[in-house]
Amino acid sequence: MIRVFLALLLLSTPAWAMQDPREILADPVQESRAQDLFHDLRCVVCQNQSIAESDAAIARDMRKLVRDRIESGASDADIINELHRNYGDFVLMTPPVDPRTWILWGMPIIILGLGGFVAMRSLRRAANMDDPS
Structure with a gap:
């Protein structure tokens, strides 16, 4: 092994x-x-x-x-x-890190933020569908 x-x-x-x-x-x-x-x-x-x-x-x-x-x-x-x-x-x-490369350095943060936003929104919609009231 x-x-x-x-x-x-x-x-x-x-x-x-x-x-x-x-x-x-x-x-x-x-x-x-x-x-x-x-x-x-x-x-x-x-x-x-x-x-x-x-x-x-x-x-x-x-x-x-x-x-x-x-x-x-x-x-x-x-x-x-x-x-x-x-x-x-x-x-x-x-x-x-300068104005020409900000998008390069910021892209991971932007992607994580968008992913978090989509996940939160999906979880809220799922919670609202499960709520019978």
Whole structure:
């Protein structure tokens, strides 16, 4: 049973992008920064994959750019801003909250509110139908 569970767990986890060991930074602190940034940046050709998860050529190029910028002394914000300028909001795994994205951030609340309103209304109608008076 445990073997079946482990096999299912292994098959259900995302396939992490294979990284060439030659690409990894020699300084473990810098490589850790790079890995953190990889998870904050979306591959621009993949659907909802970070550049850490993607095997696409553009994702490899983006990982290389991140590592190069880290080696040259750029801050995380500088790196993210550069990629944001080049690729737009889509490159960010967490889009900014601004007037252009309010509908994106507000849609879950709107849907929950409408669903709650419909449920309350349905329950009231059902209660009124059951009330014999």
